[in-house]
Amino acid sequence: MTLRQAQDGADVLDRVRFDANGLLPAIIQEESTKDVLMLGYMDAEALRRTLTEGRVTFWSRSRREYWRKGDTSGHVQHVRGASLDCDGDTILVTVHQVGPACHTGAHACFDVDPLTPVLG
Amino acid sequence: MTLRQAQDGADVLDRVRFDANGLLPAIIQEESTKDVLMLGYMDAEALRRTLTEGRVTFWSRSRREYWRKGDTSGHVQHVRGASLDCDGDTILVTVHQVGPACHTGAHACFDVDPLTPVLG
Numbered sequence: 001m002t003l004r005q006a007q008d009g010a011d012v013l014d015r016v017r018f019d020a021n022g023l024l025p026a027i028i029q030e031e032s033t034k035d036v037l038m039l040g041y042m043d044a045e046a047l048r049r050t051l052t053e054g055r056v057t058f059w060s061r062s063r064r065e066y067w068r069k070g071d072t073s074g075h076v077q078h079v080r081g082a083s084l085d086c087d088g089d090t091i092l093v094t095v096h097q098v099g100p101a102c103h104t105g106a107h108a109c110f111d112v113d114p115l116t117p118v119l120g
Numbered sequence: 121m122t123l124r125q126a127q128d129g130a131d132v133l134d135r136v137r138f139d140a141n142g143l144l145p146a147i148i149q150e151e152s153t154k155d156v157l158m159l160g161y162m163d164a165e166a167l168r169r170t171l172t173e174g175r176v177t178f179w180s181r182s183r184r185e186y187w188r189k190g191d192t193s194g195h196v197q198h199v200r201g202a203s204l205d206c207d208g209d210t211i212l213v214t215v216h217q218v219g220p221a222c223h224t225g226a227h228a229c230f231d232v233d234p235l236t237p238v239l240g
């Protein structure tokens with residue numbers, strides 16, 4: 001299936017504003033708990049795969065390769081929904097997360113370093 | 121209050137990995153609903169203000185100025201919590217959102233362009 005078909009004819013890629021490196025930040029949120037699990041980056045091809053294959057794929061900036069989440073760890077992210085933000089420069093992907101999302105073994109990457117801000 | 125005092129002596133800025141432009145992506149999540157409201161960017165000074173003043177402050181990349189959310193719109197974000205991710209290159213800030221978060225009037229910036237991905 002093409003991205004165009006997945007989007008009922010609307011061309012998502014025409015609306016996305018990739019950054020100077022050709023990347024789009026992708027916020028991954030667990031559907032069941034609404035926990036924010038992690039932030040990754042997608043280039044156009046990773047975005048196409050994510051929207052058409054039912055599995056979250058990132059572009060790994062450090063390894064410079066596609067990274068389909070869970071292929072080595074088993075901690076797969078099944079796509080449950082997605083939306084662009086108002087200016088098309090961020091995507092929110094809701095997922096069913098298998099196992100922990102974080103390579104540390106934590107449920108979410110944001111569980112490992114809580115801060116103590118002054119509350120407003 | 122200094123950032124150091126706000127963090128009980130731990131120096132957050134030593135753990136943050138800003139990008140090549142000196143910016144840190146900041147995911148803003150509503151405390152009460154767990155909705156992801158928006159993504160903004162903070163430089164070190166915006167981060168310091170956010171963690172010590174109880175109000176979310178971004179660095180506006182388009183206007184190239186500090187942007188304390190709500191100062192013109194009234195749609196203030198009161199800080200309720202914050203955490204860095206496992207590699208220190210993203211921050212999640214939970215907030216009490218006054219009014220809509222999005223400049224379009226939508227509750228969240230991700231409400232305006234839902235996609236129809238293939239589900240996994």
